[in-house]
Amino acid sequence: MTNMLWRRNEIESPCVQICVVHPAERICTGCYRTVDEIARWSRMTSEERQAVMAELPERKPLLAKRRGGRAARLKG
Numbered sequence: 001m002t003n004m005l006w007r008r009n010e011i012e013s014p015c016v017q018i019c020v021v022h023p024a025e026r027i028c029t030g031c032y033r034t035v036d037e038i039a040r041w042s043r044m045t046s047e048e049r050q051a052v053m054a055e056l057p058e059r060k061p062l063l064a065k066r067r068g069g070r071a072a073r074l075k076g
Contacts, residue, residue: 011049013041014056025062032059 015038018030026035033041037052044052 011046011053014053022063025059027059027063029063032056032063 014031014033016030018028020029021027021035022029027033028035028038031038033052033056037044041049
């Protein structure tokens, strides 16, 4: 008997299991999806998922900006 795995023919999730949502941008710092995209992912069509995946690299720079941290607090 051959052990065959059942696979779905769709785009895998970009989730990297670092699920932290940036408070201002509302984007996950691990996969760069919005909260809405994460919630809808399992119900999206293949085309919708492809569109989201194409946008993800452009979102990374949005999270690279530092908010100031301790130095910014001390100036104020």
